[in-house]
Amino acid sequence: MPETTPPPTADLTKFLDPLRIPEVLRPGPDGELTVRQVSAEVRLHSQLPPTPMWTYEGTFPGPTIEVRRGERLRVDWQNRVSTRYPALVGHLPEVTLPPAENEPGIDPALLNPAGPELPPWLVVHLHGAVTDGGHDGWTDNAVHTGRSQLSEYPNDQASMTLWYHDHAMGVTRLNVLAGLAGMYLVRDEEEERLRLPSGEFEVPLVLCDRNFATGPDGAPTGHLLHKTVGPLPFCGRYTLVNGVIWPHHAVQPRWYRFRVLNAANSRPFRLHLVDQENRRVPGVVWQIGSDAGLFGTPVPVGGTGLSLAPAERADLLVDFTALGGRTLRLVNSAPAPAEGERIGEDDPVGVPDPANRLPDPEVMEFRVAERADCEEPFALPAVLSPTFRRLSHDDIPHDHGHRMLMIHQTPQNMFEFWEMEEVPAAEVPPPGTVVDGLVQLRQDGQAERTYRRVAREFNDRLNWRIMEDAWEQWTVVNLGPRALHPVHVHLIQFQILTRAACDITTMDRAAGGTPVGKPVTWGTPSVIEPAEQGWKDTVTVAPGELVRIAGQFTGATGKYMYHCHILDHEDDGMMRPFTVSPMAVMALDPSMGDMGGHHH
Structure with a gap:
């Protein structure tokens, strides 16, 4: 392929200055x-x-x-x-x-x-x-x-x-x-x-x-x-x-x-x-x-x-x-x-x-340089971290919590985090109904689940109260047709369990939901690339993608945030709070119930 190095931009010469190493x-x-x-x-x-x-x-x-x-x-x-x-x-x-x-x-x-x-x-x-x-x-x-x-x-x-x-x-x-x-x-x-x-x-x-x-x-x-x-x-x-x-x-x-x-x-x-x-x-x-x-x-x-x-x-x-x-x-x-x-x-x-x-x-x-200053004995190690283990869903305690988070793209191309809770079957509206904040989701071969929005802005009510030391699985679904979002969860490290492409064509962005009976669907999970199988604190969620992560909320307590790390999105409202509290405290205070984080 011929050389395609472009000319210097705005008269700044490329590769002119040496890299600085921070103190x-x-x-x-x-x-x-x-x-x-x-x-x-x-x-x-x-x-x-x-x-x-x-x-x-x-x-x-x-x-x-x-x-x-x-x-x-x-x-x-x-x-x-x-x-x-x-x-x-x-x-x-x-x-x-x-x-x-x-x-x-x-x-x-x-x-x-x-x-x-x-x-x-x-x-x-x-x-x-x-x-x-x-x-x-x-x-x-x-x-x-x-x-x-x-x-x-x-x-x-x-x-x-x-x-x-x-x-x-x-x-x-x-x-x-x-x-x-x-x-x-x-x-x-x-x-x-x-x-x-x-x-x-x-x-x-x-x-x-x-x-x-x-x-x-x-x-x-x-x-x-x-x-x-x-x-x-x-x-x-x-x-x-x-x-x-x-x-x-x-x-x-x-x-x-x-x-x-x-x-x-x-x-x-x-x-x-x-x-x-x-x-x-x-x-x-x-x-x-x-x-x-x-x-x-x-x-x-x-x-x-x-x-x-x-x-x-x-x-x-x-x-x-x-x-x-x-x-x-x-x-x-x-x-x-x-x-x-x-x-x-x-x-x-x-x-x-x-x-x-x-x-x-x-x-x-x-x-x-043409030659090194001295001989170097280094060889690439076959094993890096003997203590590392790759998580699957079966490795997580059976009583882990579940959270559902959806990313909505408005008709004006603004982005929102929607915290969702599952709707009991008796409360699901008639087929064909479209309700703002109501989204149905179905994995191939399984029954559809219906979710309703319980928060969309930073200062909406606090929903996610997490027990100290609890394991949780978070599912993030990007309902928008544009933009990949890097989602950062404060406090914890997690692993990616699932990536899957979704059919989001039934999502009515103007109405803010899916018609009942026409869910967003997803099928066979994608292969998780080796570079993404390690411990992370930021996960990318592409348009029309479902991602599941799992981690343990341990080592500290208090009030934290998760947010999109596209900083313009974060400042425009793609950020929400959660808390982590000791189990005994949550047991004594009914108002601190495990809101939205059902366990099974």
């Missing part, structure tokens, strides 16, 4: 850290002026916090932000074609005047942490400048890649865009026994995208721009890795470990390692873990690439041993918004796709 913070002997949220100017590309941002400790991304399993950490998150909101907030008319959202710059008449008035009202969530509700970063518990959020993290969980980011109610997308995100690594003995590449050979890769305002000459000024089209979530033209636009990284011909995080507001990534002619480099990338820890055995990353929706993580091993002297690129082939599309092993990658908001597929460049 590592470790707790002192007292088990405490102070992390300041401060205004800073960060150079995102050497051809741009410094960019005003809100940051953790003056860098973007923030420092990588590293702890050991069982090492309790107390963090004083200090809000010391001293500037007005650093990004311009704009909105294009819905009639504007989506690719215009990727272009730098915006007509000043389309800027939201509320943007500059946004106060630094901040709250930190440690994504993936098992910690009590009071330390989880509840979305309404944000603080102003000069105040602190005090959080305690037990870290009693396996080696895994977590990350911390802002979670303030209604403005999460804007606060994260401003720069408030960083990586957090938990280490344990199981990981150390593998003797994986470490030190300079273990590299965090925090992926995201941004857009910029422009000056009179049309060139980007470095000033952040949050520009969206109609109901489409934010996607920016420029891909950043560790806060550098299209960086390069010098590596040796040896094994490396990469801790990859999709920290974008909404952009999906489907990553491929290619040569200068956009040909895939086969057989050198292995995934050894997902959101919540190591796999049992390594999983090869093939020609279909590595898919990461917002908030998903991947732990990778890459073997550059036979690639000395080569220049390789990491490219993205995922259209935006993602809809769960597959890509073929031989389909072209690294090709601009502006119609699907991917004008620049490049992510970063690897420059492999």
Whole structure:
């Protein structure tokens, strides 16, 4: 295939700047850290002026916090932000074609005047942490400048890649865009026994995208721009890795470990390692873990690439041993918004796709040295985590709870979470009736079940009160014809039990339900890819798909949230609360009954 490297975008040279590695913070002997949220100017590309941002400790991304399993950490998150909101907030008319959202710059008449008035009202969530509700970063518990959020993290969980980011109610997308995100690594003995590449050979890769305002000459000024089209979530033209636009990284011909995080507001990534002619480099990338820890055995990353929706993580091993002297690129082939599309092993990658908001597929460049500094004895382990086990429905205690969650897409293309409860047969309306919030679901060969909506907005009544240490199975059905949603559940790690395509043609989106007798149906479950069989805290649900997950609500109690991790969707209402309480307390208080979580 001929070379298809596109010309530099808006005069920013690709692969000009070296990859930055965030500073590592470790707790002192007292088990405490102070992390300041401060205004800073960060150079995102050497051809741009410094960019005003809100940051953790003056860098973007923030420092990588590293702890050991069982090492309790107390963090004083200090809000010391001293500037007005650093990004311009704009909105294009819905009639504007989506690719215009990727272009730098915006007509000043389309800027939201509320943007500059946004106060630094901040709250930190440690994504993936098992910690009590009071330390989880509840979305309404944000603080102003000069105040602190005090959080305690037990870290009693396996080696895994977590990350911390802002979670303030209604403005999460804007606060994260401003720069408030960083990586957090938990280490344990199981990981150390593998003797994986470490030190300079273990590299965090925090992926995201941004857009910029422009000056009179049309060139980007470095000033952040949050520009969206109609109901489409934010996607920016420029891909950043560790806060550098299209960086390069010098590596040796040896094994490396990469801790990859999709920290974008909404952009999906489907990553491929290619040569200068956009040909895939086969057989050198292995995934050894997902959101919540190591796999049992390594999983090869093939020609279909590595898919990461917002908030998903991947732990990778890459073997550059036979690639000395080569220049390789990491490219993205995922259209935006993602809809769960597959890509073929031989389909072209690294090709601009502006119609699907991917004008620049490049992510970063690897420059492999001719020879390594020293010999390396590393070999890919056959077994990673001896304690890992793959769950099936039969492995879960028989008295586990069940929850039904549906994703509704309105005729105006807004998205809602519907918490559902099953309707007794005697209360089902006559055949043909369509009732707002009433949906029937049927698996092939089984009787249909009827569900009614009991909540759709964040501040509707609290329905899901979960018993401490309980196992639950959550079923999520995406009733919409567009958009893949990454659903993040706070507190727990879970595994995916089922994926299945649904026939959603009977869903009447305008009426908000299915005609009685014409259910949404699903049949034979899809194969769950090996890379999705590990422990996770974020699961993607494609249009017309049913997904079942199972996990145990253990290790902490309190009030938590689950939400879509497309941050525009989360801020627009795709978020709901749940609580976890001790069994004895729930037994004494009838009002805390197991609402909606029937057990069998």
